[in-house]
Amino acid sequence: MVTDYDAIIIGAGFGGMGAAIELNRLGYHNLLILERESDLGGTWHVNRYPGLAVDIPSSTYSYSFEPNPYWSRLFAPGAELKKYACHVAEKYGLRRLMRFDTVVDGAEWDEGDAHWTVRCRGGEQLTAKYLFTATGFLSQPKVPDVDGIDTFAGKVIHTTDWDDTYDLTGKRAAIIGTGATAVQLIPEIAEKATELTVFQRTPIWVSPKPDVSIPTVVQKTFAALPLTQRLVRMIGTSILEMMMVSGVLHYKQLPLVNKLGELWCRAHLSRQVRDRELRRKLTPDYSFGCKRPTFSNDYYRTFTKKHVSLQTSSIVSVDADGIRTADGTRRDIDVLVLATGFNLWDVNFPAIEIIGRGGRNLGTWWRENRFQAYEGVAIPEFPNLISLNSPYSYSGLSYFTTIESQMRHIDRLFTAMKGRNATVFEVTHHANDDFLDRMTAKVGDSVFALGQCSTANSYYFNQHGEATLLRPSSTLSTYRQASSFPLDDYDYA
Structure with missing residues (x-):
């Protein structure tokens, strides 16, 4: 046929x-x-x-x-x-x-x-x-199984279906999730919202992000001499290999590499967050590499702002106006952002x-x-x-x-x-x-x-x-x- x-x-x-x-x-x-x-x-x-x-x-x-x-x-x-x-x-x-x-x-x-x-x-x-x-x-986006979430009368946005027309300025915002997506998004929301509550189930290892703009002259060099960019790619790949293969996959043979990765993230957190209790909440209790680590220069620092709060108690329910957690705390919010990842x-x-x-x-x-x-x-x-x-x-x-x-x-x-x-x-x-x-x-x-x-x-x-x-x-x-x-x-x- x-x-x-x-x-x-x-x-x-x-x-x-x-x-x-x-x-x-x-x-x-x-x-x-x-x-x-x-x-x-x-x-x-x-x-x-x-x-x-x-x-x-x-x-x-x-x-x-x-x-x-x-x-x-x-x-x-x-x-x-x-x-x-x-x-x-x-x-x-x-x-x-x-x-x-x-x-x-x-x-x-x-x-x-x-x-x-x-x-x-x-x-x-x-x-x-x-x-x-x-x-x-x-x-396949994952939506949290939270009692009453369908009854919330405010705005609900999943990170995979972002509403560009919605203005977060002046809003009381809440975000569920602290994975790699949330690490990028939370500092951005904090810049606009008057209140931001972050609901965290599991903290994440975050290391400094060596992000810099690439000058036009460098871009032109890459275009004219592709070998220079291949060299940069090789160096970047080698660093990632050291992190992933040595520190995560060869943990039995090279536990020190894994420990160095954890210490690097801990030092980053200590530099940006002085409050001991807040630092404790943001510190994972699992080994470096069990969950995909990420990079950010702003994530930890965002939690030190007065209008940003970290909630680690589990969510009990959502109603028309806000969120209630297991410790009895209630937050009235205007917008709920779901950074709950994928299934x-x-x-x-x-x-x-x-x-x-x-x-x-x-x-x-x-x-x-x-x-x-x-x-x-x-x-x-x-x-x-x-x-x-x-x-x-x-x-x-x-x-x-x-x-x-x-x-x-x-x-x-x-x-x-x-x-x-x-x-x-x-x-x-x-x-x-x-x-x-x-x-x-x-x-x-x-x-x-x-x-x-x-x-x-x-x-x-x-x-x-x-x-x-x-x-x-x-x-x-x-x-x-x-x-x-x-x-x-x-x-x-």
Whole structure:
């Protein structure tokens, strides 16, 4: 049977665009990228809250083969990431492949015709030989389960649906959440609101942010001499590797590196917050690295302002006018901001229903067994599926490390198929089981297994208490494996 497309890619963020670029390089041009939002860019299209910026150096948060010499700051603001995404789409001819405002409900493998049938909301069905899911790790917003929150009569804003028309000036504001998004947003709200109450469940490790503007002369140098920017990228990546791989993943061998990271954050907090009780509330009781740490020069200092208060007692209920906490405190507010993050493990992995060989439901199988994916991309009984947002796929601190390692994997796998005149691939059970055993053993050396993580409330951990999101390998090792995995780890037909 003739299919509609060579491949359908679900998601028009950086991951989906990377997959499309690689497939084009390999000679597959009949592609369709389906995106539920109104434009491309993924998280950088959806998020536009005040203070939004990349939380690692911009030079490392971009494709290595498509550097941007014109970042305005070391940590670029969100609008520049969106602009960069548009630039990539235009340069590589991807926008013409994209269909926006299209919600995918599910996909099913057709054994008889050896293709995927993708179901779109509204009833349309599309077929493709290959299916790539690039729905993003942080794509399903999480709304707190708080009694009465639907009865609040004031303004409610989730950070993934920011209302640019709403003016916070003079408002009594409250924000729920103190994760990486809140670290960027709280100082911005405090600049406008007359009162700001921050409801914190879990404090976060925050280190100084070495953010500076990048002079025009430096930008011109990067443009004229790309090698200089590659050098900056290498330095930035090396620093991130030291933090992530050495201090977090090799915790057993190098506990001192992890401790230094914690001490660095503690010193930053001590410099900015003199009040001992406030400092205690802002200090995590879990090990550095159990939850993604972040950078800010303003976050801690914001809590020292007279009109900003930190509430660590749990929220009991919300009514029409305000919030009541377990210690009996009540706050009347005008606007409630939800910086409550994303739901990874309940409604993601996968983000849509995926039915493989023999009617196997991927989401059900993962939850009834263990979250697993060979090299973070392939699953047995799911032929011709590349799942870009899978267990053990996220490598390093820059998402582009993950994307480019997966592009290498796609290159090696599809080249092997062409060499065998095959059109169907499927990872073997043996290869998948062996990979899972190796990843599980390596996680055993990490802070996730040996540190104190029980109070972190970290999205790194799934509902079984396993840290299966991050790949416990260095970037170099991940790249090497993506380019050299045994070809007979797959069956071909």
